[in-house]
Amino acid sequence: MAPKATVYKVNLQIADIDRGYYQDHHLTLAQHPSETDSRMMLRLLAFAMNASDTLEFSKGLCVEDEPELWEKTLVGDIELWIEFGQSDEKWLRKASGRAKQVQLFAYGGRSVPIWWQQNEQAFSRYKNLKVWNIPESAVKEMGELVSRSMSLQYNISEGQIWVSNDDGSVLVEPELLKE
Numbered sequence: 001m002a003p004k005a006t007v008y009k010v011n012l013q014i015a016d017i018d019r020g021y022y023q024d025h026h027l028t029l030a031q032h033p034s035e036t037d038s039r040m041m042l043r044l045l046a047f048a049m050n051a052s053d054t055l056e057f058s059k060g061l062c063v064e065d066e067p068e069l070w071e072k073t074l075v076g077d078i079e080l081w082i083e084f085g086q087s088d089e090k091w092l093r094k095a096s097g098r099a100k101q102v103q104l105f106a107y108g109g110r111s112v113p114i115w116w117q118q119n120e121q122a123f124s125r126y127k128n129l130k131v132w133n134i135p136e137s138a139v140k141e142m143g144e145l146v147s148r149s150m151s152l153q154y155n156i157s158e159g160q161i162w163v164s165n166d167d168g169s170v171l172v173e174p175e176l177l178k179e
Contacts (some may be wrong), residue, residue, distance in 0.1 A: 003033035009149045014051050016156040021051060030122040040145030043068060046082050046105050050153035067134040086115040089122040109136030116177055123178055127143060131178040
């Protein structure tokens with residue numbers, strides 16, 4: 001019997017001074033059995049950085065032709081497609097053709113600069129692609145904030161993000177590789 005997803009209840013309080021966005025979000029988030037706590041927290045970070053009333057998690061890892069996080073119009077057009085990891089050019093070409101904007105949140109520590117060097121030229125063709133590198137230390141520290149029922153605060157200012165709960169906080173300083 002295959003392991004089942006773990007369900008988390010998450011309350012996010014987002015204060016994004018850079019975008020002028022201040023909102024609370026109440027989410028139910030499924031963690032795939034193969035997904036680490038750190039990666040799940042990376043998905044929440046991407047949600048906070050792009051939060052809106054229409055941003056939502058898709059079926060994610062279970063569905064091959066959907067992003068893990070997206071924003072769609074009322075008629076079903078994809079406004080924002082968000083992916084995670086060190087995607088290949090073919091996958092991002094597909095995403096760039098289907099969505100108005102695409103964001104990739106790369107993580108993986110020392111392997112990210114090597115991956116970026118191999119793909120930077122190919123990615124430069126996609127004008128609607130933005131690539132972030134999230135430092136490995138911050139990804140690991142965010143994973144330590146996980147609990148089955150979470151209340152998290154995201155304070156975003158001048159490109160820095162403080163992720164906090166009652167037990168601690170993590171400073172995340174995303175590096176923009178491609179805008």
